[in-house]
Amino acid sequence: MAVEFIDEESEMKWQRLLAVVAIVSALLAFSQSTVAAAVPTAPSGLTATATDSAVVLSWTASTNSPSDYIVEYSLFEFLAGYPVITFTKPTSINTSVTVTGLANGTLYTFRVKGTNGDGTSSASDTATATPLADNTPNDLATYK
Numbered sequence: 001m002a003v004e005f006i007d008e009e010s011e012m013k014w015q016r017l018l019a020v021v022a023i024v025s026a027l028l029a030f031s032q033s034t035v036a037a038a039v040p041t042a043p044s045g046l047t048a049t050a051t052d053s054a055v056v057l058s059w060t061a062s063t064n065s066p067s068d069y070i071v072e073y074s075l076f077e078f079l080a081g082y083p084v085i086t087f088t089k090p091t092s093i094n095t096s097v098t099v100t101g102l103a104n105g106t107l108y109t110f111r112v113k114g115t116n117g118d119g120t121s122s123a124s125d126t127a128t129a130t131p132l133a134d135n136t137p138n139d140l141a142t143y144k
Contacts, residue, residue: 040066040114040121048110048129055108055129058096062114062121070113070120071097077109102131
């Protein structure tokens with residue numbers, strides 16, 4: 001079907017309208033194919049395994065593309081008003097880490113959060129562990 005125009009001005013308006021429709025269609029197609037980023041979900045399944053002066057943590061990954069995990073621990077089970085310590089580690093999407101520099105015989109409570117450019121997840125459920133020395137009462141004392 002051919003379209004005939006009465007004058008040049010009408011034809012130019014028609015061409016501009018077609019160009020606008022093409023641009024809007026392209027933008028709609030692009031926006032529908034682009035997935036909106038989102039804050040990661042809370043990590044799950046956190047476990048804590050005590051070793052000598054350290055605790056090994058493992059968890060199930062967050063969804064929504066975390067770019068790092070924040071590892072926090074507390075001596076007071078994250079009660080309000082008590083300090084929360086963030087374990088400094090390299091940026092990583094690994095789902096395990098060894099928290100070092102802990103005092104043997106002290107109970108620690110841990111939690112993990114996923115983070116990306118859109119924000120930080122809520123905290124995982126907590127896990128607890130008490131680091132213990134690798135020696136037994138029959139071991140000879142060593143001095144440094």
